Amino acid sequence: MSEAKSELPSQRAAADDLQRYEQLWAEARQVHGVSLGRDAWRRLRRNPSAMLSLTILVVLSILAFLTPALPLQSPRQVETLRSFAEPTSEHFWAPHLQTPSAQAEGTNDEQWAAFWRDVDLKFGKLDAIEKLLLQARVAVFGPYAIGSICGTDELGRDLLSRLFWGARVSLIVGVVATLVSLVIGVSYGAISGYMGGRVDNIMMRLVDVMYSIPFIFVVIFIISILSEDSIKAWLIDHGIDRITIFFFLVGAIYWLTMARVVRGQVISLKHEQFVEAARTLGAGRMRIVFRHLVPNLFSVIIVYLTLTIPRVMLFEAFLSFLGLGVEPPDVSWGLLANEGVRVITPVKIYWWLVVFPGIALGVTLFALNFFGDGLRDALDPKLKNR
Amino acid sequence: MPDASTTPHAAPVESNGTSPLLDVRDLQVHFPVRSGWLGSNNAVVRAVDGVSFSVGAGETLGLVGESGCGKSTTARAILNLIPPTGGEVYFEGQQIAGLSEAAMRPYRQRLQMIFQDPYASLNPRMTVGRILSEPMRIFRLHDSRRRRLEVLRLLDIVGLNPRFVNRYPHEFSGGQRQRIGVARALAVNPRLIICDEPVSALDVSIQAQVINLLVDLQQQLGLAYLFIAHDLSVVRHISDRVAVMYLGNIVEIAEAQTLYRAPKHPYTQALLSAVPIPDPKVERQRKRIVLEGEVPSPTKVRIGCPFADRCPLADNDCRMSAPPLVGTDHRVACFKA
Numbered sequence: 001m002s003e004a005k006s007e008l009p010s011q012r013a014a015a016d017d018l019q020r021y022e023q024l025w026a027e028a029r030q031v032h033g034v035s036l037g038r039d040a041w042r043r044l045r046r047n048p049s050a051m052l053s054l055t056i057l058v059v060l061s062i063l064a065f066l067t068p069a070l071p072l073q074s075p076r077q078v079e080t081l082r083s084f085a086e087p088t089s090e091h092f093w094a095p096h097l098q099t100p101s102a103q104a105e106g107t108n109d110e111q112w113a114a115f116w117r118d119v120d121l122k123f124g125k126l127d128a129i130e131k132l133l134l135q136a137r138v139a140v141f142g143p144y145a146i147g148s149i150c151g152t153d154e155l156g157r158d159l160l161s162r163l164f165w166g167a168r169v170s171l172i173v174g175v176v177a178t179l180v181s182l183v184i185g186v187s188y189g190a191i192s193g194y195m196g197g198r199v200d201n202i203m204m205r206l207v208d209v210m211y212s213i214p215f216i217f218v219v220i221f222i223i224s225i226l227s228e229d230s231i232k233a234w235l236i237d238h239g240i241d242r243i244t245i246f247f248f249l250v251g252a253i254y255w256l257t258m259a260r261v262v263r264g265q266v267i268s269l270k271h272e273q274f275v276e277a278a279r280t281l282g283a284g285r286m287r288i289v290f291r292h293l294v295p296n297l298f299s300v301i302i303v304y305l306t307l308t309i310p311r312v313m314l315f316e317a318f319l320s321f322l323g324l325g326v327e328p329p330d331v332s333w334g335l336l337a338n339e340g341v342r343v344i345t346p347v348k349i350y351w352w353l354v355v356f357p358g359i360a361l362g363v364t365l366f367a368l369n370f371f372g373d374g375l376r377d378a379l380d381p382k383l384k385n386r
Numbered sequence: 387m388p389d390a391s392t393t394p395h396a397a398p399v400e401s402n403g404t405s406p407l408l409d410v411r412d413l414q415v416h417f418p419v420r421s422g423w424l425g426s427n428n429a430v431v432r433a434v435d436g437v438s439f440s441v442g443a444g445e446t447l448g449l450v451g452e453s454g455c456g457k458s459t460t461a462r463a464i465l466n467l468i469p470p471t472g473g474e475v476y477f478e479g480q481q482i483a484g485l486s487e488a489a490m491r492p493y494r495q496r497l498q499m500i501f502q503d504p505y506a507s508l509n510p511r512m513t514v515g516r517i518l519s520e521p522m523r524i525f526r527l528h529d530s531r532r533r534r535l536e537v538l539r540l541l542d543i544v545g546l547n548p549r550f551v552n553r554y555p556h557e558f559s560g561g562q563r564q565r566i567g568v569a570r571a572l573a574v575n576p577r578l579i580i581c582d583e584p585v586s587a588l589d590v591s592i593q594a595q596v597i598n599l600l601v602d603l604q605q606q607l608g609l610a611y612l613f614i615a616h617d618l619s620v621v622r623h624i625s626d627r628v629a630v631m632y633l634g635n636i637v638e639i640a641e642a643q644t645l646y647r648a649p650k651h652p653y654t655q656a657l658l659s660a661v662p663i664p665d666p667k668v669e670r671q672r673k674r675i676v677l678e679g680e681v682p683s684p685t686k687v688r689i690g691c692p693f694a695d696r697c698p699l700a701d702n703d704c705r706m707s708a709p710p711l712v713g714t715d716h717r718v719a720c721f722k723a
Contacts, residue, residue, distance in 0.1 A: 021535040021548070028515075028538070028551045035554055036510060273507040277570070280465050281521045282494035284487075291520075295511040 040299070043378040050374020053367035060364060064167040068133035071141040073148070073158035074122030075165040076329040082156035084343075085148055087352050096145035097122070099138050124329060151352040154343055159352060162331050163360055169332040170361075173247065174313040178305055180251020181312075185258025186301060190289045192259070193266030204263065207256050215253045222249060223324050242327055246319075250312055261304055265297050299379030306372030310365040317361060333361045405479055406440035407578055407610050408464070408497075413437045413473035413483070415456070415463045419685060429685045433459040435634035435692075436473065438711065441578060446604065446611040448625030448642065450618060450657070454681065456634040457614045458502075461580045464612075465499055466490050477578070495525050498576035502583040504563035508555040514541070514566055515551040521573040540569040544599060561592035568599065578610045585620060597624055618661050622646055630654045633681060633692040640716035650718040652697050653677075691720070 044050055063070070073096050098118040100111035119126070119134060126134065150159040192203040225231065226245060235245070269275065270293065278288050294301075317334025319325035321341075326332040340353030415434040434456040441447045449457050463470040466485060475483040482493050501507035508517055518537040522528055528536055538548035544565040555563055564584060571579050581600065585593040601624060603609060615621045621628055622642055629639040630653065638651040649655045656675040663669045679696045682688075690705040691697070697704065699722045711719040 017539065018535055021538040024538050024548045025534060025551075028549045030549075035513075036556070273501050273503055274509040276462075276467055277499070277501055277507045277567075278509075278520075279467055279487075280494060280499045281570070281574075282491045282524050283520070284524075287524070292509055296509070298511075 037298070040375075040378040044374055047374045047377065049370045050378070053369075053371040053374065056363065056367040057371060060167065060367075061171060063164065064171050066133065067164045067168055068123070068126065068130045069137045069140070070164065071137065071145045072161040072164055073145045075157060075161040075331060076124060077122045077157065079152075079156035082148070082152050083154055084350050085152040085156070087149055087151040088147065089149060091147040092149070093144055094147055095143040097138065097143045099143040101142070150356050151350070153339060153350075153353055159336075159356055162336060163333070163356060166331040166333045166336050166357070167360065169243065169326055169330060170313055170316065170334065170364075173243065173250070173316045173326075173332065174309040176247045177250035177254065177312045177316075178308045180248055181254035181258055181308060182301065182305060184252065185255035186262050186294060186297070188255065189259035189262030190266050190294055190297070193263035194270055194285065194289050194293065196267070196270075200263070204260075207259055211256055219249055219253070219319065220322075220324055223319075243330070246316070246325065250315060254308055254312060258301075258304060258308070261300060262297060265300050266293050269293055269296055299376075303372055303376040303379065306368055306375060310368045313361070313365065333357050333364075337361065406476075407443045407445075407478060408441040408612065409474075409476040410440065410460075410464060411438050411474045411476070413460065413463055413475060414471045415459050415468060416471040431684050432634050433684060434463060434470075435684075437631070437634070437636050438473075439629050439636060439639060441610050441612055443577065444604070444608045444610055445627070446613055446625045448621035448628040449612060449614045449631060450616060450621050450628060451631030452616060452657075452681070454684075455631045456684075457616075457631055458582050460631075461499065461582045461612065461614055464580065465494075465497065495574045496577045498571035498574065498579045500564075500567050500571050500579060500581045500584045503587050504560050504567055505587070507567055508563060508570075510555055513552050513554055514558075517555070517566065518551075518569055518573055521570060525574055527574065536573070540573055543572065543603070544569040559592075560588050561595060564588060564592075564596050565599065568596070568603070572603070572607070575607075576609070578612065580612045580614070582614050583616070584613075586615065586617065593620065600624065618646075618658065630657065634684060635692050635719065636711060637693065637720070638716075638718045639711070640718075644716055650716065651693075651720045652699055652722070653693050693720075 044054075098115055100108065100115050106114065115138075123130075123134070146160065148158045148160065150163065152158055153162070188203065188207075192200045195203075223242075223245075226235065226242070235241075266289075275288060275292055278292050283292070313333075316325050316332060317337060320332050320334035321338040326335050328335070336357035337354065340350065340357060343350055343353060413434055414432070414436055417431040417433055419429045419431055437456070437460055439447060439449075449460070451457050459468065462468040463483075464475050466482065466487075470483045473483060474481055477493055477497055480493070482490060485493075512520075515534070515537050518540050519533045522533045522536060527533070537551060541548040541551060546562060546565050546569070550558075555566065558566065564587075567584070584600070585596050588596060597620060600611065600613075604611065611624070613621060613624055625642045627640065628642045628645045629636050630645075630651065631637070632653050638645065638649065638654045645654065646658065649658050652675075656677050659673060659675045663672055675698070677696045678698075682692075682695055688708070690707060691700065691709050694700040694704040703721055709719045709721045711717045
C-alpha cells in the first residue's frame with residue numbers, strides 16, 4: 001500500500017502503469033471476495049433440515065427429468081384386465097417394450113419403426129430429448145420394466161410410472177409458473193415502489209382491484225373459453241398446449257403478492273445511501289431499480305419463490321382435481337390424487353391410489369417449505385453470525 | 387483530468403474576479419409537513435432558508451453547524467437529489483438548480499459527492515471493482531479493458547491494495563470503505579466533490595488518514611471541495627474558507643484563519659468556545675459561552691434574526707428584522723458584529 005503514494009500516475013507514466021495494472025489484474029483475479037450469497041450458502045449448509053430438503057428436491061428433479069430413461073411401464077396404456085391391481089412384487093422385472101432386438105421378425109429398420117409405433121402408443125408424443133432418453137433406456141435396460149409395485153388404477157395403468165410422469169408435469173408447472181410470476185411481480189413491484197407518488201398509487205390500486213377478483217373464477221372462465229372447439233383447434237395449430245397456457249395463467253395470477261412484497265422492500269431500500277450515491281453518479285432509473293435495488297432483494301425473492309412453488313403446485317392439483325388443470329392422458333400429481341379419491345366407494349377403498357400420490361405431493365411440498373425456511377434463516381442478515 | 391497546477395489554496399473568488407466553480411444564491415429547501423385533519427394544516431419545515439455561498443476552483447469551503455441546521459440538505463439540493471424550493475445554483479456558470487434528471491446528468495460527471503456513512507453508501511451486492519467501474523460505464527468513459535485498469539489505478543490512488551478488486555464492501559473496514567467511496571467519486575474526474583461529513587462515522591485515528599488523503603488528492607488533482615462537518619477542528623485543518631450555518635441560514639463566512647481567530651457572530655463565538663484545547667493549562671482557562679434555550683422549530687415563520695431567541699446580545703431590532711449577510715471577505719449576518 002505504501003508504494004502507491006510515491007508513484008501516482010500522471011499522463012506521462014500512464015503507459016508503464018497500464019502494464020503494471022495488467023499484471024495486477026491477473027493477480028487480482030486470484031483473490032475472490034466472499035459474496036453475501038456465498039456467506040448464506042455456508043450458513044445453509046449447517047442447517048440439516050434444509051440440506052435434507054434440498055437433497056430431496058434435487059433427487060426428485062433429476063428423477064423427473066430422467067423419467068423416460070427409467071425402466072417404467074407405460075403411464076397411459078389401458079389394460080382393463082389389470083384394473084385396480086393391488087401393489088405387488090410379482091413380475092418385478094418383466095419385458096414390457098417391443099425393443100428391436102426383442103422382435104422376432106422384420107429387418108432392422110422395420111423393427112425400429114415397430115418400436116417407435118409401440119412407444120407412441122405407450123408414451124404418447126415425445127420430444128427429441130425424451131426420445132434420446134428412451135433410447136438410452138433401451139440400451140441399458142432392454143425391454144424390461146419394473147412391475148406394478150404401487151398397484152394400478154381403474155384402467156389398469158401402472159401407478160408408479162404415472163407418479164414419475166406426473167412429477168414432470170407437477171414440478172414444471174410449479175417452477176415455470178412461479179418464474180412467470182417472479183418476472184412480472186418483481187418488475188412491477190420494483191418500478192411501482194421506486195417511482196412512488198401517483199404512479200405507485202395507481203399501480204398498487206390496480207393490484208388491489210385484481211386481488212379482489214376471485215381468481216379461481218377467472219381461471220375457470222379462461223380455461224373454459226380456451227376449451228371451446230374452434231379456439232382449441234387454433235391453439236393446437238399453433239403448438240400451444242393446455243399446460244403452457246396454464247403456466248402463464250397461474251404465473252399471471254400469483255405475481256400480485258410478489259409485487260406487493262417487492263414494492264415494500266424497494267420503498268425501504270430506496271432511501272439507502274447507496275441508492276442516493278447511484279443517483280449522484282448519474283445512474284438512470286432503470287439502472288437503479290434493476291442493478292442496485294433488485295439484487296438487494298434476492299433474499300426476499302428467493303424465499304418467496306420457494307414458498308410460491310408449493311402454492312402453485314397445490315393450485316394445479318386443485319384445478320386438476322376439479323378437472324380444469326392437466327388433461328388426460330397427461331398426468332400430474334393432482335390429477336392422480338383426484339382419480340384416487342374419485343374411486344373411493346363405501347364398498348372398497350383403493351388406498352394405493354390415494355396414498356402414493358399423496359406422499360409424493362406431501363414430501364415435495366414439505367421439502368420446499370423447509371428449504372424455504374432454511375433459506376430465509378440463511379439470508380437474514382439479523383441472524384448473521386460472522 | 388483537471389490541470390494539476392491549479393493551486394489548491396487559491397484566494398477567495400470574490401477578490402480575484404473570476405467566476406466561481408460553484409455559486410449558490412439564496413438556495414431554499416422547504417419540506418411540507420402535513421398535520422391536522424386530512425392534512426389541512428400545511429406547515430413547512432424551512433430546512434434551508436436562503437443560503438448563498440460560492441466555491442472556487444481548487445478551493446475548499448468548510449460548512450459547519452450543529453445537527454439539523456440544514457448542511458446535508460444544502461448538499462443534496464445542490465446535487466438535485468432533493469428538489470430545491472427556491473434560489474439558484476450555478477455550476478461552471480450554468481444554472482443547475484431544479485434540472486431534470488436527464489438534464490442534470492452531464493453535470494454529475496464534474497460534480498461528485500462523498501457520503502457520510504461508508505457502511506450504507508456502498509451497494510453490498512457489488513464487488514469493489516463493479517462499484518468503481520459503474521460511474522465510468524454510466525458516462526461511457528474508456529473501453530472495458532481500460533476501465534478495468536482504471537479501477538485498479540483508482541484503488542492505488544486512494545491507498546488500497548488493487549488486488550482486492552473482487553472483494554465485497556463488507557470485507558473492508560470503515561476507513562477502507564470510505565476510501566472506496568472517495569475512489570468512486572474520483573472515477574469520473576470531477577472538479578468539485580461535495581463531502582457530506584465524510585469522516586464523522588470513522589474512528590479519530592482513521593479520520594486523520596482520510597482527511598490527509600483528501601488533502602493530497604486536492605493537491606494532485608486540483609479538486610475543489612465543499613466540506614460539510616460538525617467537527618470544527620477537522621474543518622479548520624482542511625478548509626480555505628469556512629461558512630457557519632444556523633437553522634437553515636449562513637450566519638458567518640470567512641477565511642478559515644480569520645474565522646477561527648476572530649469570530650464575529652455570537653453563534654460562531656459560542657460554537658468555537660466549545661472546542662476543547664489539547665493543553666490542560668490553557669484548557670482550564672478556556673471560557674465557554676453557554677447558549678440558553680434550544681434551537682427553535684424550523685417550521686416557525688420568523689421575522690427577526692434566527693438566532694435572536696438564544697443570543698446574549700439580542701435586542702428589539704434583532705427580533706424585528708433579519709440581519710443580512712454583509713461584508714466583503716469576512717461576511718457576517720449580525721447587527722451587533
